[in-house]
Amino acid sequence: MNRLPSWLIVWCAGVYAFLHIPILVLVLFSFNDSKFSVAWEGFTLKWYARLWERQDIVDGLVASLWVATTSTLIATVLGTLLALALARGAFPGRRWLEMLLYVPVVTPEIVVGISLLVLFVAMGLPLGLTTVVIAHVAFNLTYVVVVVLARLAGMDRSLEEAAMVLGADEVTTFWRITVPQLFPGILSGAMLAFTMSFDDYVITSFVTGPGSGTLPVVVYTMVRKNIEPSINAISTLVLVGTVILVTLADRWGRNRPLAGP
């Protein structure tokens, strides 16, 4: 493989800088001794210490992690299957189904939130984290399907056919050949789904119930007064935690012979 041109590397470094400079600022302010994050007033750890008092922030983080993980799992499984059906099967209504997929992407969030709330209340479902997960899957699914479909488009099926010819049944072929080939698409879709679920406020605020606010709900309610830097502190902890987790998972993954695409 030939080397990448240097202008391309510089361009990408620029894009990564664009994405991460605001995050750097956010992290810096978690150590800033000022309530309004206006200027650098000196180093402090008090916003981290304050997390012990702000049980609501910690509860919100736990709720967010739970909701994002569960809804991503469900959406990824259902979405991948739907993408396979769309790419592989010719069945009646396929074109309509494909169009139906774009509806959740285009519906303004507040409409999703209010209409789901009406539905849940009418069904008599108690509002809480379960209703939040249901709602999140409904809007995440599409993103998974669209990304996995992009991967499936024009994918080489000869490997699958070879496996079948060699006597593997469909399920074996699916797990050993199709899934590994699809994996980058599934991973990308799942990452998008998790990210959106973890950061959603508008829909969540409508379909959540007493005592089950996610982290974005907690943060948004602070706007009227002031977003206190403890939020920066917990965001920093999440970032550090994820980087450590992902690095470990990557190490572990690489040591396994069959993992990955």
Place this chain on the structure above:
Amino acid sequence: MKKRDEAMALWADFTDGRVDRRAFVLQALGLGVSASTLGAVLQACGGGASAPEGSVAGPASAVEPPIAGELRIYNWSDYIAEDTVPAFEKETGVKVIYDMYESNEELLAKLQIGGGGYDLVVPTGYIVEVLAAQSLLAPLNKAWLKNFGNVAASFQNPAFDTGNKFSIPWQWGTTGIAWRTDKLAAAPDSWAVFHDAQFKGKMTQMDDSRDVIGSWLKFRGKSLNSTSAEELAAAKADAMAAKALLKAYLSAPVKGQLVSGDVWIAQLWNGDTMQAKAEQPAIGYAVPKEGAGIWLDSLVIPRDAPNARAAHAFMDFILRPDVGAALSTFTGYGTPNQAAMAVMTDAVPYPTAEELGRLEYQKDLGAATALWDQIWTEIKAG
């Protein structure tokens, strides 16, 4: 299930063929949604006239329910002293679930659909009016509110809830002008400051149609609840002239920019101005001579509150002098509690009679809401 029963009662008023078909479709899908509930939910959001009067918490009940169980409070963020809830829990044994919301309108939408499940919420006055008009509130049982007499006379019996049938006051404040005392020679004593080109790019108004249009109505000496098309057209012209000079429409987050000096003049609430002043002493607050808005946030109990008894107990707790004083000390806003006022060291003084003449409460605009929204969209799009 009480909600179902009410929905059925509501549904009896409306027999409409279309809904039956919808019911059929829904049941065919095995969702178990009954048409009456669905219809009722949508409709209950709209017309209030036919909704039955709340039956919760009526003094008629022969047996006094105990103060126990869970109490679900839905309040603005940072709007309660830090030890209030723990102290209440300790004294009563009630477990408090405390959630927060961000805007009156989101609260309203949620309560209208029936998705609350809360025992106590804290809307601003004109929202109380809307909720009451739609029978979404439980009437208060004054026998359970022994401390009600602590409320100052000027905050009892508000126009949005005559006789305090549904609400007790929480905190009050005004919507005036915050300004940087080191950048301006004198206090901006008129809304006309937003037409002063020398401060172009250094001024903000709040991102709220009621506050912006209201300020320009006041500027011309009109009521900030005006529904006259002519007066509103004049306000629109004034607002658009100001928009050309404004840096942004920015509500509470403007505090940071006042502190940093990006913004010199901002339409803002008095309590928020005081919070910014705590970080940057060179900030002042002025109530324009033409007049401004005054508001009163109030505690109310939603009609379908699961624990109205504990909600009353919490209301009564808040009305105590020491608890009310701690509350206002924390928020920086005014206390409507006369007895609390007496024990506070640095309270926001009650408006004088002369000031009260200039200050005006927002009332719900009713059908004129559409006209106001049209004008607000025109201001934004223009």
Place this chain on the structure above:
Amino acid sequence: MNRSPRRAVLAWFAARPGWRAFGLAGPAVVWLLAFFLIPLGLMLGTSVMPRGVYGGVEWGFTFEHYGRFADRMYLSILWRTAQDAGITTLICLLMGYPVAYVIARSGPWKNFLLFLVVLPFWTSFLVRTFAMIFLLRDTGLINAMLLRFGLIAEPIQMLYTPWAVLVGLVYGFLPFMVLPIYASLEKMDWTLLEAAEVLGARPAARFLRITLPLSLPGVAAGCCLVFIPSLGSFLTSDLLGGAKQILIGNLVQNQFTSARNWPFGSAASFVLMAVVLVGVMVWQRIRDADERAI
């Protein structure tokens, strides 16, 4: 392990492709129907009913809410929204494609680089936006640096301009462009490029004739995932644009909150959806025609 029941089930499905597709698509379709289309149907009903004075609806039937879109003001709001979304999509493509390309070609590092693209979004939108405000405002970091180095004499107003809104939108939607393009580039057979090089094709030609066509499904998916949701965005224009402009997302938001006009808010959403779905349909036609041509 007795495999015969499994084989029997598979054989049954293999003989019935329709049922097989249903088995795959079924769960997701049911979910979307129950928790998306039915609620949306309720809103469609709402959009043809008269508004309730206090919010919600009253019983009746009317098209007046759709009729309001004949007003030039609302059309211009729609147009401006589409423009913003279009520019956002273009910038995201220009910024995101090279990133996806480099990630796809960075071997053992690719999962980590991909992860770095989404990492910023595991913080809260508001905190991120406030950090951006800190960078962009008159007394902010960028202006302070430019002043320090003598590049400008007066702070430039960056915050609360249409440009700031674009910066915010691009920031928020960039991963939606990078991930699908990456997913389609990653499966590319790079030996094709080497073959082309051996045969004397220049880098630009190699990219235009091989890489780009093979990644088009990803580009299309990415553009959809950026363009469509950015049509409905409202918070970015409020927070970074200073709420001085109104996009269709703000209009809808206002209708459900301060204006308490649910039917008009619903109608505005359906107008938006109709525009997008027509676009998707046209795109499907073009794509299918292309496929037939091949």
